[in-house]
Amino acid sequence: xxxxxxxxxxxxxxxxxxxxxxxETAEAGTKAVIVERNPYLGGRVAQLYRYFPKLCPxxxxxxxNFRRIxxxxxxxxxxxxxxxxxxxxxxxxxxxxxxxARYVNEKCTACGACVEACPVERPNDFxxxxxxxxxxxxxxxxxxxxxxxxxxxxxxxxxCGKCVEAxxxxxxxxxxxxxxxxxxxGAIVYATGWNPYDATRMDNxxxxxxxxxxxxxxxxxxxxxxxxxxxxIIRPSDGKEVQNIAFVQCAGSRDENHLNYCSAICCMAxxxxxxxxxxxxxxxxxxxxxxxxxxxxxxxxxxxxVQADENIRFVKGKVAKIEEDPETGNVLVTAEDVANLKKxxxxxxxxxxxxxxxxxxxxxxxxxxxxxxxxxxxxxxGLPSGIFATGVATRPLDxxxxxxxxxxxxxxxxxxxxxxx
Amino acid sequence: xxxxxxxxxxIQFIKExxxxxxxxxxxxxxxATCGVVCPMAGDERPFPRKEMIMGQLGLKDxxxxxxDIWYCHNCNDCSKYCPRGARPGDxxxxxxxxxxxxxxxxxxMGQIVTNPKMTIVALAIPLVIFLVLLGLTxxxxxxxxxxxxxxxxPIPYIEILFMSLVGxxxxxxxxxxxxxxxxxxxxxxxxxxxxxxxxxxxxxxxFLPHRxxxxxxxxADRKNAHFLVFYGFVGLFITTLWITFYYYVFKxxxxxxxxxxxxxxxxxxxxxxxxxxxxxxxxxxxxxxxxSKTSSFDMTFIVIVLLLAITGxxxxxxxxxxxxxxxxxxxxxxxxxxxxxxxxxxxxxxAHMGYRALAITxxxxxxxxxx
Numbered sequence: 001x002x003x004x005x006x007x008x009x010x011x012x013x014x015x016x017x018x019x020x021x022x023x024e025t026a027e028a029g030t031k032a033v034i035v036e037r038n039p040y041l042g043g044r045v046a047q048l049y050r051y052f053p054k055l056c057p058x059x060x061x062x063x064x065n066f067r068r069i070x071x072x073x074x075x076x077x078x079x080x081x082x083x084x085x086x087x088x089x090x091x092x093x094x095x096x097x098x099x100x101a102r103y104v105n106e107k108c109t110a111c112g113a114c115v116e117a118c119p120v121e122r123p124n125d126f127x128x129x130x131x132x133x134x135x136x137x138x139x140x141x142x143x144x145x146x147x148x149x150x151x152x153x154x155x156x157x158x159x160c161g162k163c164v165e166a167x168x169x170x171x172x173x174x175x176x177x178x179x180x181x182x183x184x185x186g187a188i189v190y191a192t193g194w195n196p197y198d199a200t201r202m203d204n205x206x207x208x209x210x211x212x213x214x215x216x217x218x219x220x221x222x223x224x225x226x227x228x229x230x231x232x233i234i235r236p237s238d239g240k241e242v243q244n245i246a247f248v249q250c251a252g253s254r255d256e257n258h259l260n261y262c263s264a265i266c267c268m269a270x271x272x273x274x275x276x277x278x279x280x281x282x283x284x285x286x287x288x289x290x291x292x293x294x295x296x297x298x299x300x301x302x303x304x305x306v307q308a309d310e311n312i313r314f315v316k317g318k319v320a321k322i323e324e325d326p327e328t329g330n331v332l333v334t335a336e337d338v339a340n341l342k343k344x345x346x347x348x349x350x351x352x353x354x355x356x357x358x359x360x361x362x363x364x365x366x367x368x369x370x371x372x373x374x375x376x377x378x379x380x381x382g383l384p385s386g387i388f389a390t391g392v393a394t395r396p397l398d399x400x401x402x403x404x405x406x407x408x409x410x411x412x413x414x415x416x417x418x419x420x421x
Numbered sequence: 422x423x424x425x426x427x428x429x430x431x432i433q434f435i436k437e438x439x440x441x442x443x444x445x446x447x448x449x450x451x452x453a454t455c456g457v458v459c460p461m462a463g464d465e466r467p468f469p470r471k472e473m474i475m476g477q478l479g480l481k482d483x484x485x486x487x488x489d490i491w492y493c494h495n496c497n498d499c500s501k502y503c504p505r506g507a508r509p510g511d512x513x514x515x516x517x518x519x520x521x522x523x524x525x526x527x528x529x530m531g532q533i534v535t536n537p538k539m540t541i542v543a544l545a546i547p548l549v550i551f552l553v554l555l556g557l558t559x560x561x562x563x564x565x566x567x568x569x570x571x572x573x574x575p576i577p578y579i580e581i582l583f584m585s586l587v588g589x590x591x592x593x594x595x596x597x598x599x600x601x602x603x604x605x606x607x608x609x610x611x612x613x614x615x616x617x618x619x620x621x622x623x624x625x626x627x628f629l630p631h632r633x634x635x636x637x638x639x640x641a642d643r644k645n646a647h648f649l650v651f652y653g654f655v656g657l658f659i660t661t662l663w664i665t666f667y668y669y670v671f672k673x674x675x676x677x678x679x680x681x682x683x684x685x686x687x688x689x690x691x692x693x694x695x696x697x698x699x700x701x702x703x704x705x706x707x708x709x710x711x712x713s714k715t716s717s718f719d720m721t722f723i724v725i726v727l728l729l730a731i732t733g734x735x736x737x738x739x740x741x742x743x744x745x746x747x748x749x750x751x752x753x754x755x756x757x758x759x760x761x762x763x764x765x766x767x768x769x770x771x772a773h774m775g776y777r778a779l780a781i782t783x784x785x786x787x788x789x790x791x792x
């Protein structure tokens with residue numbers, strides 16, 4: 001049975017899971033549309049410095065995917081767009097999508113002249129506020145689409161207009177309006193992903209009060225060449241190169257007061273990040289405080305490799321108190337060293353909280369009528385026919401498993417389109 | 422750990438621990454948050470994480486002689502921060518109940534009073550004794566005329582009955598505490614840096630202003646509640662002596678005029694007890710998970726004390742209103758709760774007083790106490 005060429009799969013979310021689901025269905029002969037909220041595709045993966053366990057750069061794989069998107073006329077995507085409404089049934093959905101004005105059109109060459117002209121700064125959310133951009137900015141160095149965007153919350157608008165004058169290509173249109181489009185789709189995939197859990201909610205871990213306490217996602221940006229420090233691991237309070245760092249595992253995860261599940265990736269992520277600092281600052285020392293280390297299957301090999309490094313120490317015992325030494329800006333970390341039956345307080349130059357993944361449904365809600373379980377993950381059981389969910393929208397997953405899951409859900413979409421189910 | 426040790430789990434003990442308020446013990450996954458957030462736990466061998474795993478393993482022999490369970494003042498910071506809802510504070514409370522039950526003699530008394538399911542039996546015993554006594558002596562009826570409780574239950578009966586039973590209970594308590602002391606010192610060593618009497622005096626002086634309790638920062642109301650309950654009881658104890666003094670020395674008989682300083686003192690003490698126990702209840706209600714704990718050892722005693730205070734105040738008020746048909750039965754009910762509180766004290770929550778004092782004394786003697 002062939003798939004009618006007008007059949008479309010609509011994917012909500014343009015992170016790694018959504019991109020994979022869209023590519024796999026489109027390359028099997030359907031049309032695919034990605035609806036992405038950010039001004040760029042790639043989602044959380046775009047913010048990572050390295051993948052575990054191979055320690056290769058995630059952007060390598062993302063760029064391959066972007067090329068597949070560019071070369072395939074069957075795939076289209078909307079950035080800065082959110083699904084507002086879903087109606088119809090399997091084989092015949094109508095999806096209303098609202099796309100926010102980008103104020104920059106396709107004529108943009110990413111020359112950057114506008115940035116020099118722009119007088120307004122905004123905190124850079126891509127780098128978790130660790131630096132700023134101008135109100136007109138490129139989301140990040142390798143952003144796809146490679147096009148600038150205006151943050152309307154900070155831009156002074158036409159009364160300023162300096163960027164418009166600076167742009168030789170007529171790419172900036174401060175009159176641009178939000179628009180609403182309706183898309184017909186045969187099947188829908190939720191690939192709505194996750195947000196880092198708000199670390200300020202763990203009051204005893206002092207994030208936001210002690211300057212040199214950061215999150216694991218911030219550590220990715222600190223390590224990345226296109227990050228706020230150009231890849232130097234230096235601490236926020238005084239820019240000092242970090243030589244003595246601690247990782248706090250289960251910061252919010254496996255905790256019924258916060259995220260009542262294991263986020264699945266944080267143990268591997270912290271060990272991976274331990275290798276970042278060991279590589280960049282060769283004399284550095286790392287301490288990882290954990291409840292138990294979860295490195296299933298082949299990941300155990302990576303754990304052994306990290307464990308073999310004499311400068312990386314593992315302490316069994318969850319950190320439950322973090323304070324600041326106001327003199328030095330150092331961070332005082334208290335835990336019970338379970339193996340030695342001692343309550344210990346140690347001093348570190350910087351502390352990384354291994355914060356977990358909170359599903360989008362829980363942080364900001366989801367469009368349409370989907371059932372989630374108590375933690376906000378979408379349950380396959382509760383979904384209407386023709387609607388699927390993949391990736392971290394369904395459960396905490398690493399990238400590898402997300403891709404496998406997205407491919408599996410692509411098959412489900414194809415079955416729906418073929419059978420009209 | 423190089424030395425080999427054989428653990429002998431006591432499954433029955435786990436069941437009993439869970440029955441007296443420690444039902445969440447198995448939820449613990451040993452993250453060790455509790456010992457860090459606990460303001461009472463020191464740096465060496467902190468609690469309550471180790472008690473939680475010992476509880477899961479049913480290591481009864483070690484747990485009942487573990488002085489650490491008595492350093493816990495039930496601030497419940499541990500339970501607040503516990504990621505699994507394992508409620509270490511409740512589990513330690515249940516362990517204290519088990520320890521009291523283990524050391525208290527005679528053993529059957531410990532089992533009746535510490536087991537919340539036996540509370541009805543524990544209350545029925547004095548009531549039956551009273552009814553039999555009053556029935557046999559022909560007092561089981563509502564007396565005529567002005568309400569004077571001794572017309573219904575003559576003072577000498579009360580004196581003899583209570584004095585003899587409290588005397589027995591006191592002896593039993595002292596023996597129990599001795600057994601407890603021998604247990605903890607045998608299990609945890611006798612490397613003393615301080616004399617017993619010095620350490621005990623220090624413990625008492627520290628207790629009177631509730632200095633240790635003040636460390637419960639996030640739960641400061643608990644200190645005030647305990648303070649009122651404790652001094653309410655002290656006041657009522659003094660009242661009892663006072664009234665005995667009036668009766669035998671000055672031949673002043675109840676009811677005593679409301680203007681009398683003794684009456685003032687008594688009423689203030691009773692109100693302190695009532696307000697204190699209501700604060701205890703409200704503090705526990707604010708604390709999440711109160712529903713799961715209503716069957717516990719602590720909760721049983723809290724309810725008893727509340728009823729003790731309420732029936733005591735009602736006994737006085739109804740007498741003043743002159744409703745004889747209600748006043749005498751209320752007095753009888755009140756006496757039942759008085760009996761529970763003072764005759765059962767070696768086996769009830771009140772017993773913690775001596776056990777905790779000894780455990781903290783031991784901590785001071787061995788240098789484990791943290792300031």
